[in-house]
Amino acid sequence: MGGDMGSLAGWQAMRSFRRDSKVTQRQLPKGLVRRILRFGARYRRTLAIYLALIVVSAILSAVSPLIFRAIIDDGIARHNVGLIVWLALLAGVVAIVSAGLMLWQRYISARVGEGLIYDMRTKIFDHFQSMPLAFFSRTQSGALISRVNSDVLNAQSAFTDTTSSIVSNAITVVITLGVMVFLSWQITLAALVLLPLFIIPARWVGRRIEGITRESYNLNAEMTNMMTERFNVSGALLVKLFGDPRGESGLFSGRAGRVRDIGVTQAMYTRIFMVALLTTASLATALAYGWGGIEAVHGVYPVGTVVAITLYLTRLYAPLTALSNVQVDIMTTLVSFDRVFEVLDLEPTIVEDLHARAIPRGPATVEFSHVSFRYPTATEVSLASLENVEHLEQGTSPEILHDISFVIEPGAMVALVGPSGAGKTTLSHLVPRLYDPESGTVSINGVDLRVATKDSVRATVGVVTQEAHLFHDTLRANLLYAKPDATDEEIRHALEAAQIAHIPANLPDGLDTVVGDRGYRLSGGEKQRVAIARLLLKAPDVVVLDEATAHLDSESEVALQLALAHALSDRTSLVIAHRLSTIREADEILVLDSGRIVARGTHRELLADGGLYADLYHTQFADQEQDLTAP
Numbered sequence: 001m002g003g004d005m006g007s008l009a010g011w012q013a014m015r016s017f018r019r020d021s022k023v024t025q026r027q028l029p030k031g032l033v034r035r036i037l038r039f040g041a042r043y044r045r046t047l048a049i050y051l052a053l054i055v056v057s058a059i060l061s062a063v064s065p066l067i068f069r070a071i072i073d074d075g076i077a078r079h080n081v082g083l084i085v086w087l088a089l090l091a092g093v094v095a096i097v098s099a100g101l102m103l104w105q106r107y108i109s110a111r112v113g114e115g116l117i118y119d120m121r122t123k124i125f126d127h128f129q130s131m132p133l134a135f136f137s138r139t140q141s142g143a144l145i146s147r148v149n150s151d152v153l154n155a156q157s158a159f160t161d162t163t164s165s166i167v168s169n170a171i172t173v174v175i176t177l178g179v180m181v182f183l184s185w186q187i188t189l190a191a192l193v194l195l196p197l198f199i200i201p202a203r204w205v206g207r208r209i210e211g212i213t214r215e216s217y218n219l220n221a222e223m224t225n226m227m228t229e230r231f232n233v234s235g236a237l238l239v240k241l242f243g244d245p246r247g248e249s250g251l252f253s254g255r256a257g258r259v260r261d262i263g264v265t266q267a268m269y270t271r272i273f274m275v276a277l278l279t280t281a282s283l284a285t286a287l288a289y290g291w292g293g294i295e296a297v298h299g300v301y302p303v304g305t306v307v308a309i310t311l312y313l314t315r316l317y318a319p320l321t322a323l324s325n326v327q328v329d330i331m332t333t334l335v336s337f338d339r340v341f342e343v344l345d346l347e348p349t350i351v352e353d354l355h356a357r358a359i360p361r362g363p364a365t366v367e368f369s370h371v372s373f374r375y376p377t378a379t380e381v382s383l384a385s386l387e388n389v390e391h392l393e394q395g396t397s398p399e400i401l402h403d404i405s406f407v408i409e410p411g412a413m414v415a416l417v418g419p420s421g422a423g424k425t426t427l428s429h430l431v432p433r434l435y436d437p438e439s440g441t442v443s444i445n446g447v448d449l450r451v452a453t454k455d456s457v458r459a460t461v462g463v464v465t466q467e468a469h470l471f472h473d474t475l476r477a478n479l480l481y482a483k484p485d486a487t488d489e490e491i492r493h494a495l496e497a498a499q500i501a502h503i504p505a506n507l508p509d510g511l512d513t514v515v516g517d518r519g520y521r522l523s524g525g526e527k528q529r530v531a532i533a534r535l536l537l538k539a540p541d542v543v544v545l546d547e548a549t550a551h552l553d554s555e556s557e558v559a560l561q562l563a564l565a566h567a568l569s570d571r572t573s574l575v576i577a578h579r580l581s582t583i584r585e586a587d588e589i590l591v592l593d594s595g596r597i598v599a600r601g602t603h604r605e606l607l608a609d610g611g612l613y614a615d616l617y618h619t620q621f622a623d624q625e626q627d628l629t630a631p
């Protein structure tokens, strides 16, 4: 039992020595500790029980050597068989109670630990969901996922492990040293002299282990990156077309080989550490037996006392070693929590106003009034640690839209045209409030989007993007994403209107076929029509459409146009137009150039005016003229 506790503490010490000691140089925000305590406040009672259990276990494990001492000195030496039996039974009971306490302790620590993980995960997930689109376009998704996964785990394990190991080690050391000094302060002192002999080399080995552990993390991360980049369709294609298989293989085997070598070195260092720990404890035991034995022969100490001291010695070294590195443990915990808190502290820039009101449903007027816009800077929406950079780029971002004003009357269609980079997509993103304007207002039915409820914006505005994204899920689930309570009848109607009523019949499991990137591949045109069906189910009053640029065959083209006609009919719409048929039908065309509206009017008016629109018409749209006039 004592040996088990000793080796457990030995492993804890080992793990602690592997941690990055550089954390101790980190500057941490004020009040972090108080915040962690507040975060864990829900578990205050459970934690109190947990700490009490640790104390009781430590005391119990300190009792058994005293019992053995009594067996030897009072039982064996005085031939008192009855006492021996009683004390042996007592030692057995102590062992069983300790075992029970250990299980109970683990149960509680697991409950607190898993509870903390749950709290932090759900908090971060919800928080990320409330972040604006700008946040996702800046940060790496891998970095976000690792915040939800590994940082949370690190924070939790550092929290429960560190608290329990500090408390139990400190108590063990205090009790053990106390009893040892009481038994013989001379032998205790002599045994402690050996401690620095171990701690100093242990620190040296610890630093080595820390270094190679970090290197192996980096190498593993590089290997993972290399694989994720190559083991997908586009990466694999690039390698097949341009890559040199021998070079690729060499690169990979180089890294894997270094990981292998590091693994061997790491194993040896770890073993050296543990062996040194055990050897020092054994040497101290030998010393205690040697000196204590002589003293016992001379009658200075009873034999039992000498035995008890040596038993205590074995359980002293590992906790002392662990405590010698406690500063790194505490800092690791604080830093992990800091990483969790720093993402929770990111302010969502698009929030619902306290007095937000719903946009009235029904035929909608969309109005842009003197809207200027610039994309948020990195410092406004993101964190350096989420973008894998040391410092976020400073400075302001350029203004992309300048003084944009226009009105779309209920049921009307406004088309946006303009050269690439003019700001069409940016402008269209302001309608569903993916961003807020820098100045001016965007309003629907007279409600400024800044004071509209988020739910009503989501319900009022429907968007069909160029690249329709489908989740890796069934066709039905993808459609229901827009309206979870839609009936089969409604789904059928939507599919019909979107001109894809035939698709489920051609799929192996009908509506329940998994589609999306890894599922059944729909063609680009079909995908966009699924997106239109999704939009039709949602039945928004305002539609924002980014027309596909891809040229479809004439049959799909007709189907798409029919689907769009359904989607747009009687709805107010803003369309980034790439098709001649669309701009011809538009009630008004806005010509955008470098973020300004440079001309507006109908197709005929604008064409007659000449200028940028006429140029665009000749470069982008004129060649579609034959398609349209063709029978």
Ligand SMILES: Nc1ncnc2c1ncn2[C@@H]1O[C@H](COP(=O)(O)OP(=O)(O)OP(=O)(O)O)[C@@H](O)[C@H]1O
Binding pocket: 134, 137, 375, 400, 418, 419, 420, 421, 422, 423, 424, 425, 426, 427
């Ligand atoms: N997330 C972003 N952060 C910062 N700048 C951006 C972002 N997205 C676009 N921009 C910039 O805004 C400007 C307008 O881009 P936008 O995509 O709106 O143009 P566009 O007219 O839709 O072009 P295209 O027809 O090529 O899609 C460009 O200069 C672009 O670099």
